[in-house]
Amino acid sequence: METIDIAVIGGGPAGLTAALYAARARAKTVVFESGLPGGQIVTTDWVENYPGFPDGLSGMALGDLMHKQAEKHGADFRSFAGVEKIEPADLDFKLTVDDEEVLARVVILATGAVPKKLDVPGEAEFTGRGVSWCATCDGALFRDKVVAVIGGGDAAIEEAIFLTKFASRVHIVHRRDELRATKCIQERCFENEKIQMHWSRVVKEVKGADGKVTGIELGATNGDPDELLPLDGIFIFVGIDAKSDLVTDLCDLDERGFVKIDHNGLTSYPGLYAAGDVTDSDLKQVVTAAAKGASAAFEALRYLDNRLCSI
Ligand SMILES: Cc1cc2nc3c(=O)[nH]c(=O)nc-3n(C[C@H](O)[C@H](O)[C@H](O)COP(=O)(O)OP(=O)(O)OC[C@H]3O[C@@H](n4cnc5c(N)ncnc54)[C@H](O)[C@@H]3O)c2cc1C
Numbered sequence: 478m479e480t481i482d483i484a485v486i487g488g489g490p491a492g493l494t495a496a497l498y499a500a501r502a503r504a505k506t507v508v509f510e511s512g513l514p515g516g517q518i519v520t521t522d523w524v525e526n527y528p529g530f531p532d533g534l535s536g537m538a539l540g541d542l543m544h545k546q547a548e549k550h551g552a553d554f555r556s557f558a559g560v561e562k563i564e565p566a567d568l569d570f571k572l573t574v575d576d577e578e579v580l581a582r583v584v585i586l587a588t589g590a591v592p593k594k595l596d597v598p599g600e601a602e603f604t605g606r607g608v609s610w611c612a613t614c615d616g617a618l619f620r621d622k623v624v625a626v627i628g629g630g631d632a633a634i635e636e637a638i639f640l641t642k643f644a645s646r647v648h649i650v651h652r653r654d655e656l657r658a659t660k661c662i663q664e665r666c667f668e669n670e671k672i673q674m675h676w677s678r679v680v681k682e683v684k685g686a687d688g689k690v691t692g693i694e695l696g697a698t699n700g701d702p703d704e705l706l707p708l709d710g711i712f713i714f715v716g717i718d719a720k721s722d723l724v725t726d727l728c729d730l731d732e733r734g735f736v737k738i739d740h741n742g743l744t745s746y747p748g749l750y751a752a753g754d755v756t757d758s759d760l761k762q763v764v765t766a767a768a769k770g771a772s773a774a775f776e777a778l779r780y781l782d783n784r785l786c787s788i
Contacts, residue, residue: 489516491753607690
């Protein structure tokens with residue numbers, strides 16, 4: 478069975494940074510990624526809050542640069558290689574990947590998160606037929622059409638602004654009467670004439686006909702009557718769910734399913750570290766994922782050294 482020092486599971490910003498630090502320390506480091514490296518950030522058009530890029534850069538470019546840097550320093554990448562199982566094997570971990578087994582001395586879990594669904598009638602039926610979670614991927618399909626963005630955080634508002642490049646009208650539906658998004662993003666949103674706000678509203682149903690979305694039924698959280706909003710597409714940005722299923726039986730999770738870590742990235746299981754959006758840390762951004770990836774790798778290397786010294 479192949480044996481590696483550090484298995485990084487997930488090739489988003491947290492995993493890519495952990496791999497960079499581990500590989501530069503000359504640990505045999507393999508990144509297992511179920512798709513292509515980059516993570517969630519490749520689904521956004523423009524990132525303007527990652528330090529070192531004053532003019533911003535595309536999410537795709539940022540993911541690609543992080544991948545190249547980790548690979549240049551010796552990290553080995555296995556793409557389309559989703560880890561299916563992690564089992565303890567003495568002090569090591571046995572990973573099942575594509576029905577093959579790999580032994581890792583240390584695991585850094587960086588499996589990130591997936592966007593939450595609304596769980597309303599019509600959402601599943603019209604996914605890919607007008608319901609989307611990726612403005613960069615699908616925005617251009619709505620040129621001169623009317624769309625709604627659901628959510629009030631940074632991702633929702635940034636993506637709504639991006640969608641105004643294509644759509645004739647972008648409705649923002651938010652369940653509260655104020656946005657959570659960073660103030661400078663809000664300012665750009667309120668200045669944009671194509672955007673119309675729908676405060677204190679929730680989506681009750683996605684309506685469609687002939688295999689495509691035709692509108693959404695909105696309920697009010699402030700006692701107003703329900704209303705039907707005719708449109709062609711709906712983009713959902715209402716938060717994320719942790720991808721922590723691999724470690725449910727191995728380490729402690731919080732009540733929402735995020736992996737609990739200490740300030741160095743150690744989980745409740747020795748030798749198992751975690752970083753980025755899969756963890757219970759508050760700010761879920763590229764810069765924090767990268768920083769936590771670096772910390773987890775640093776601690777994982779120290780743990781590995783101590784283990785080897787005590788043999
Ligand atoms: C639309 C949108 C816009 C955003 N805009 C910004 C922004 O402007 N600035 C900012 O800082 N942040 C932004 N973010 C947030 C940022 O993308 C995330 O905080 C960051 O990507 C988290 O990195 P991560 O490495 O922890 O997880 P992820 O990016 O989620 O990466 C996890 C990776 O693990 C892989 N994976 C999952 N399970 C397995 C498995 N079993 N085996 C192998 N691989 C697996 C996934 O395929 C994925 O590639 C945005 C997010 C979204 C969705």
